[in-house]
Amino acid sequence: xxxxxxxxxxxxxxxxxxxxxxxxxxxxxxxxxxxxxxxxxxxxxxxxxxxxxxxxxxxxxxxxxxxxxxxxxxxxxxxxxxxxxxxxxxxxxxxxxxxxxxxxxxxxxxxxxxxxxxxxxxxxxxxxxxxxxxxxxxxxxxxxxxxxxxxxx
Amino acid sequence: xxxxxxxxxxxxxxxxxxxxxxxxxxxxxxxxxxxxxxxxxxxxxxxxxxxxxxxxxxxxxxxxxxxxxxxxxxxxxxxxxxxxxxxxxxxxxxxxxxxxxxxxxxxxxxxxxxxxxxxxxxxxxxxxxxxxxxxxxxxxxxxxxxxxxxxxxxxxxxxxxxxxxxxxxxxxxxxxxxxxxxxxxxxxxxxxxxxxxxxxxxxxxxxxxxxxxxxxxxxxxxxxxxxxxxxxxxxxxxxxxxxxxxxxxxxxxxxxxxxxxxxxxxxxxxxxxxxxxxxxxxxxxxxxxxxxxxxxxxxxxxxxxxxxxxxxxxxxxxxxxxxxxxxxxxxxxxxxxxxxxxxxxxxxxxxxxxxxxxxxxxxxxx
Numbered sequence: 001x002x003x004x005x006x007x008x009x010x011x012x013x014x015x016x017x018x019x020x021x022x023x024x025x026x027x028x029x030x031x032x033x034x035x036x037x038x039x040x041x042x043x044x045x046x047x048x049x050x051x052x053x054x055x056x057x058x059x060x061x062x063x064x065x066x067x068x069x070x071x072x073x074x075x076x077x078x079x080x081x082x083x084x085x086x087x088x089x090x091x092x093x094x095x096x097x098x099x100x101x102x103x104x105x106x107x108x109x110x111x112x113x114x115x116x117x118x119x120x121x122x123x124x125x126x127x128x129x130x131x132x133x134x135x136x137x138x139x140x141x142x143x144x145x146x147x148x149x150x151x152x153x
Numbered sequence: 154x155x156x157x158x159x160x161x162x163x164x165x166x167x168x169x170x171x172x173x174x175x176x177x178x179x180x181x182x183x184x185x186x187x188x189x190x191x192x193x194x195x196x197x198x199x200x201x202x203x204x205x206x207x208x209x210x211x212x213x214x215x216x217x218x219x220x221x222x223x224x225x226x227x228x229x230x231x232x233x234x235x236x237x238x239x240x241x242x243x244x245x246x247x248x249x250x251x252x253x254x255x256x257x258x259x260x261x262x263x264x265x266x267x268x269x270x271x272x273x274x275x276x277x278x279x280x281x282x283x284x285x286x287x288x289x290x291x292x293x294x295x296x297x298x299x300x301x302x303x304x305x306x307x308x309x310x311x312x313x314x315x316x317x318x319x320x321x322x323x324x325x326x327x328x329x330x331x332x333x334x335x336x337x338x339x340x341x342x343x344x345x346x347x348x349x350x351x352x353x354x355x356x357x358x359x360x361x362x363x364x365x366x367x368x369x370x371x372x373x374x375x376x377x378x379x380x381x382x383x384x385x386x387x388x389x390x391x392x393x394x395x396x397x398x399x400x401x402x403x404x405x406x407x408x409x410x411x412x413x414x415x416x417x418x419x420x421x422x423x424x425x426x427x428x429x430x431x432x433x434x435x436x437x438x439x440x441x442x443x444x445x446x447x448x449x450x451x452x453x454x455x456x457x458x459x460x461x462x463x464x465x466x467x468x469x470x471x472x473x474x475x476x477x478x479x480x481x482x483x484x485x486x487x488x489x490x491x492x493x494x495x496x497x498x499x500x501x502x503x504x505x506x507x508x509x510x511x512x513x514x515x516x517x518x519x
Contacts, residue, residue: 006243009185017257027258046379050259056369057381075376076384078272080264080324085246087264094263096273098377105373107263122325127280143259 022053025065031141036133038102040064049099049106069100070133071151077110077125079118091115097131097148112149124150154196156339156469157236160476163485164343165353172230173203177217177237177340179210179468179504182253183244197236197341210254210504211416212365213237214340214472215511218500219363221344222513231346235475238339239468247335254506256370268332270506271419272324273372277385278421279326281436286326288439290317292420293330293462295448300459302489307336307464333418338466340473358479361497362400362514366393372506387422387429390501390510394430397512403497406431412454412481412492413499414474418461422503427455430499454492457481471502471511478515 019027022039029037038047039062041055047066054061077095080088093113096105110131115121131148139145161167174197181189190206193199207217214237221235241247248266255261278284291314300309312330320329350357368389369375375384382388394406403409413430417423424438432453433441441447447455456462458477461470478498480486495517502511 011182011185015257019258023258044379049373050256050371056374073377075373075378076273076276078269078276078324078327080269081322082324084252084264084266085249087249087252087266088262092264094265094269096373096376098373103379104371105376105378107260107265107373109263118322118325122276127276143262 020053022051026051027141030145031139034135034139036068036099036146037065038068040066046103047101048104049102066101068102072097072099072102072131072133074125074127074129074131075105076127079115079121079125081115081118093121093125095125095131095148099133108143109147110150111147112153124153156238156341157197157234160234160236160341160343164345166232166343168198170232171198171202171234171343173224173233174199175217175221175224175233175235176204176206177214177235177469177472178206179208179213179239180250182250183239183241183247183467185244193238198234209365209502209509209511211418211467212471212502212504212509212511213467214469215416215475215500215502215513216365217472218342218344218475218513219365219511221342222360222363225344225346231349233344234341235344235472236339236341237469237472239466240337241335241465241467242337244335267418268323268327270372271331271421272327274384274425274507275326275421277376277383278425281383281385282439283436284424284439286318287314288443289326289331289420289424290314291439291442292423293317295442296456296459296462299449299457299490300463302487303458303463304487305338305464306459307334309459309463327419327421331420333461333465334463336464336466338464338469338473340469340476342472342475342479356483356517358482358498358515359518360513361516362397362512364393364396364400365509365511366396368508368510370506370508384507385425386435387425387507387510389508390426390503390512391429391431393510393512397499397514398431401497401514401516403514407433407452410453410497410499411495412457412478413501414456414458414460414477416461416471416474416502417456418465420462422507423455423460423462426501430501449492457486457490457492471500474500474502475513475515478513482515482517
């Protein structure tokens with residue numbers, strides 16, 4: 001058969017994701033105190049972001065939390081110039097940043113970069129560049145309560 | 154069903170000879186039909202037989218082949234069909250689906266996709282080893298050229314580095330031609346006991362090694378700080394390969410392996426993987442590729458089929474690597490795709506967020 005039929009369809013499923021005790025503690029500190037706190041492994045000392053209730057490396061539960069710094073270093077980044085269904089409107093820059101005092105890097109938008117020229121933007125966002133955490137004025141207790149900005153845009 | 158029939162025909166067997174079926178099926182969201190093992194069971198001969206679905210994301214096809222091997226190696230079964238099919242092409246928004254593999258509380262909101270994941274690997278590889286975009290592009294050039302000899306490749310043709318460089322950025326530094334297509338396809342292999350293989354086959358592909366290693370879900374744990382490995386390097390694949398080489402008695406992979414079929418959905422993945430497999434030192438792959446070491450007539454022919462860059466029907470992409478690796482050992486690869494004197498073929502799969510790595514080594518009689 002030369003041309004076969006197709007049938008349009010889709011899934012649209014809603015969820016209530018449990019944030020859990022670890023996530024709730026993290027997001028409450030974000031919203032209420034404008035602080036980024038992270039669990040610290042009692043055995044190896046790894047400070048983990050995003051926060052977790054146990055250390056994956058030592059396989060032990062964690063109950064100690066520390067506050068991390070408001071600046072950090074880019075470890076990886078990208079700029080997305082095209083639109084994907086249900087994903088953020090382009091262009092946007094995202095980076096994994098190792099915040100001072102943390103042992104792992106956490107992703108967020110980098111918002112103060114001119115993205116009109118992709119190659120120039122990529123140079124500005126290089127690995128090793130310093131960024132700071134900027135909190136939103138009205139915080140809702142979600143990961144969007146803060147974003148990163150380059151220290152020297 | 155077409156894949157199952159083709160594999161059975163090649164083995165000189167019918168469904169009557171098959172004792173159990175392993176069904177290779179990755180996420181079902183691309184198909185848009187939930188739990189496809191339910192409705193595909195008849196098409197793969199599962200009815201009335203032991204039947205199980207295997208799923209490790211992109212690594213699914215190798216994991217399924219491993220499961221087939223374990224069935225036979227356990228002594229419980231003599232002949233097993235490993236089979237699957239996928240229709241990623243029917244999904245209009247595959248990156249929307251792939252975005253949902255990330256944590257809904259902390260990461261998904263930032264538009265993470267498998268393409269951004271490749272970008273993170275690429276920027277680190279570029280930073281650490283000085284890898285250039287043009288060297289990534291050459292992987293696509295070679296792959297599509299190889300795919301000309303593969304009748305079932307989705308993308309194929311003579312393209313240039315300039316063509317790749319001129320293709321639009323999907324996310325910096327990953328361009329459209331650095332990226333695999335959304336494909337539809339099926340694949341199957343028949344795995345039998347040694348006794349049956351010797352009776353039925355003049356030159357079987359022997360399974361010399363099966364290994365798999367998993368890694369943490371968090372990409373940010375693999376870059377800087379207290380990272381135990383670097384996201385630029387496929388260190389988990391290196392661990393899986395080390396175990397596979399031990400099982401297969403391979404001491405010098407660069408000398409003892411003639412061809413490799415790798416699950417590399419982006420050009421940067423292949424550069425990172427050939428380093429992890431010990432085909433060269435870290436950071437050397439781009440230069441060696443440029444010198445032709447991974448070409449059909451080079452030291453190790455990587456992806457004679459064109460590989461994942463030229464066809465990605467996710468559920469069976471890694472199983473296709475096993476099919477193509479086996480054909481190479483059996484001397485049955487299509488004309489032009491056949492590598493000369495293949496003693497060992499390495500097949501890999503990679504699933505999750507560059508997270509589940511699986512290696513199968515196929516070899517000749519010795």
